[in-house]
Amino acid sequence: MIRRTGVTVAAGMLISVLTAAALAQTLPPRKEGGKPAGSRPARSVPRAADGRPDLSGIWITGALQLLIGDAEAAAIRQADAAAGRQPLPRPEPPPYKPEAEARRQAYVARRGIDDPMARCFLSGVPRITTRPLPFQILQMRGQVVLLYEAHHAFRVIPTDGRPHPDDIEPSFLGDSVARWEGNTLVVDVIGFNEKTWLAGVGTIHSDKLHVTERYTRDSYETIRYEVTMDDPEVFTRPWHQVEILRLRPNERLREYECIENNEDLLRFENLLQTDPALKDAPRR
16 A cells, blocks of 8 residues: 555545546645635745746645545635636547557556556656645756655756766656756656556556656746657657646655555455456456
8 A cells, every 4th residue: 555644545546547537636725824825915936046937845736626625626716816827728638549549448447456556666757746745846056856755756857958868778757858948947858668657547658758848837836837748659649738736835745655565456356357347347
């Protein structure tokens, strides 16, 4: 099981299934003094010593309304309306080629129990950023460091103009380099293995995956996170997603524990074989 203040793998798998249909939901800003953060006077976007927007802070996104409650979801909408933020576009469906879509549907039929995350594999990019767990951005001269509570993962991203190295080894998080385009940090990521899902159940990819992330701090308490995923092996065209990262100033990164002998997986597999409504689901 995975533990973080009572969060289990089973709950994580439920989130994974639902996220495929509801990627655009987010956690709210933390309340202070009994009032939503959005009710305070607007604060300006902080700047680093070089004049760039400072992305530093602890951020979180990717949660669903059923987890945060109607009241806090309403507070988010009110804060966004006060800031003049337009609603996020509807999530695009993954543009898979027929063979890849057939593989995805096989995973869906198995109710997502083959999720690599449930087997303690690192969530890849962009999924690790859109999971409902906090992560910290440390912006400094020449590089940006991302520290994730999930899996104790980290990314050290050069921003000094260097290219990707010549000796990239395929990995869960790939190799990242970044540049600034105006007030937006653009991160280029390549060099993935094939062991992660992108954004929900069965969202597979190949080792040709190329991800472009765009981080724009559009207010003191939010970052607009735009992602383009391109994979000529499985996609018919690039796949775009947009999220809002929300500042959590009173949050901290906590211990994250994942145990490979997850008994939930055994129970779910047994259900697939014995439940009349599920037993005809295709195997991996």
